[in-house]
Amino acid sequence: MSEADSSSNQTTVQIRMPDTVLDDVDATWEELGYTNRSEFIRAVLRDAVKHPEFDRADLKAMLASEVDIQKGRTHSSDEVKAEYGLDGEGESMAEG
Structure with missing residues (x-):
């Protein structure tokens, strides 16, 4: 204390x-x-x-993420980049 x-x-x-x-x-x-x-x-x-x-929305998002992590529902950064068309620098590969 x-x-x-x-x-x-x-x-x-x-x-x-x-x-x-x-x-x-x-x-x-x-x-x-x-x-x-x-x-x-x-x-x-x-x-x-x-x-x-x-706020409460932030808390709910964090809790949902924690549940996903505990259940093994995670994605690598490469998978996320591919899904959203990012090249790793925050730009779309199409904009390149």
Whole structure:
């Protein structure tokens, strides 16, 4: 835990959320290696504040990519270049 996270520097904040959301939080924090629910929620909020450009669509794309990788659905750079007609310099082979 960083110095900024020490209990002497923290303020208690109460929030309300649907039980279904809390169930999802509880099913997630331990699986991801957090010590407790509060630590997980602080990390999620910190990430949302520090990286507001990172949105749900980005997360979904990353998760879909991770599933593809885990299932072996990957392509070499040469396969991608061939599929999209790229010569490796970002230009189309047809434009060459």
